[in-house]
Amino acid sequence: METKTLFDKIWDSHVVESISNGPDVLYIDRHYIHEVTSPQAFAGLEKRGIPLARPDRTLATADHNIPTLNQDKPIQEKLSRLQVKTLTDNCNKYGVTLYGLNNPYNGIVHVIGTELGFTRPGMTIVCGDSHTSTHGAFGAVAFGIGTSEVEMVFATQCVLQPKPKKMRITINGKLQPGVTSKDIILYIISRISAGGATGYFVEYAGEAIRSLSMEARMTICNMSIEMGARGGLIAPDEVTFSYLKDKEFSPKGKEWQESLDKWKQLHSDDGAVFDKELTFDASSINPMITYGTNPGMGIAVNGNIPALNEIKESERSSFLKALDYMNFKPGMSLEGFPIDYVFLGSCTNGRIEDIRAFASLVKGKKKAPSVTAWIVPGSHQVEKQAVAEGLDKILEAAGFELRQPGCSACLAMNEDKIPVGKYAVSTSNRNFEGRQGPGSRTLLASPLTAAAAAITGKITNPAEFIS
Amino acid sequence: MAIEKFNILTSACVPLPTENVDTDQIIPARFLKATTRDGFGENLFRDWRYNKDNTPKPGFVLNNPLYKGDILVAGKNFGSGSSREHAAWAIYDYGFKAVVSSFFADIFKANALNNGLLPVQISPGFLKQIFSAVEENPSTQLQINLEKQTITLLSTGKYEKFEINPYKKSCLLNGYDDIDYLLSRKEKIMAFEKQNGK
């Protein structure tokens, strides 16, 4: 029998037609949309005078540019208000379910799709947002698309896609204390660079990956795109199934049993061939932090920025440009470096386990007075859960406040902007120049590392706080 | 909504040797609030191009009158980061018809092609030659021939072949877009849905 990778199994079963010498017509099971990348696609439908093919496979949320305070009041910023209103009008007109502002299911698109049970193993999933790769944690083929492609899916429930190559990244062994899935992915990207997986769809495997919770797996798949991959995925297992059981919109009863039987087939066959295989050892991974302006520029929190002679000659000018922007020097150690802001949130690390991790570290301590901290849950469900567990009280006692859900400072389209020249330890996914506000300086890290920095006011190895 | 046909483009070019130009630099997120596709060119490379007070930064290449043309030549790994198609719109709206680099991010490449903007991937060596030719003479002309899949540095006659997916090539040559194609497959798609219980 032919051996197949997990990716092949899902992709091949969704190909409606292959264009010879061209892309595949790929059928899409789930299409998530939001206010920023959908208006022009709806306008395209309107112009062509055609209906939206499958509103029942489409789900909308407002997340990218909503405020994280006073969400019950009208949005102050005019253009943001217009985008959210345009989304609402379009959803009404085309019959799309919208979890808009103040809806109990509202939140960041990649947080709600997974926590509500819309994302399931074996599906093809797209969204006009590159971090759609998050959903791959369930064993789905999920990837970000552009607005023209959003319009394709609206019009036909299909996209034209060339089939990517396949890579497997195996992480063997066990993680050290204080090391999280965020550190795993920052480590991988630092090893293979921000363009190192371009053209590939990555399957993550190995003992260290299997040992992770669903939320931790999502963090890894989420950042696949930061090494250029089209997406990332992890074969579903008992962890996946028990996470999905009884979720709001998960299959129930007989349908659940049938789904489960199908999902259990979803793994790469023994001997399946990948175009590229990489292996790393979990025990060599430390808590990580980035020092530059792409996510591949990462080091161990207690390590040093590379010296100039450790950088390939062809990369030196971009390396120096990034350090200049960050106002760091080659060879410098970052431990103890004072920071100004801490952001806990985003579709990378804005889930309940992230808030738990942050709260567990700051419990009984005090926020450093020099630090401004924004704790932004990824969804209303996350917020509700945090309150139910009393995490809001723990945070409050330590000097932190829970804000309302949204993308927030991850891309700073709303008011949550890091000021010029300020340093932010952020649990989000991108440290590009100006990503968190014009002139802002971002240091990507895990929720634990962010919590340690919030307490000490400096870049700190979280392992110091973990007994 | 067809795209503009592309065949042979002969033009001077704008050099941007910076590597890893990401979509946040091409069009910062705060300019993504429009609900139409037009006008993004104004904010192309906004933070490199303008000071806080909206005065142009003289050091940035788009503000240098010596360099003009329909071709942007950029350092490797161009367009990494976000899936925002606004990046391709901004480049196209500004007036570029092609971007040349030694490496492109995947999503950017797809988005560019969907909007009639041709990404031309060449060898690092040839890219270097183009940058030095343009440095010596800012009005250096490049010719891109899509039919033949070649890009030529006219001053030396040196050329390279570039790759493009044959399907995408015929779309660009004829000015078709993917949605026209997919709509023509509607019956097949519906049959697939029925057969697979979708």
Ligand code: SF4
């Ligand atoms: S949290 Fe950040 S990365 Fe995630 S969807 Fe929002 S803007 Fe994109």
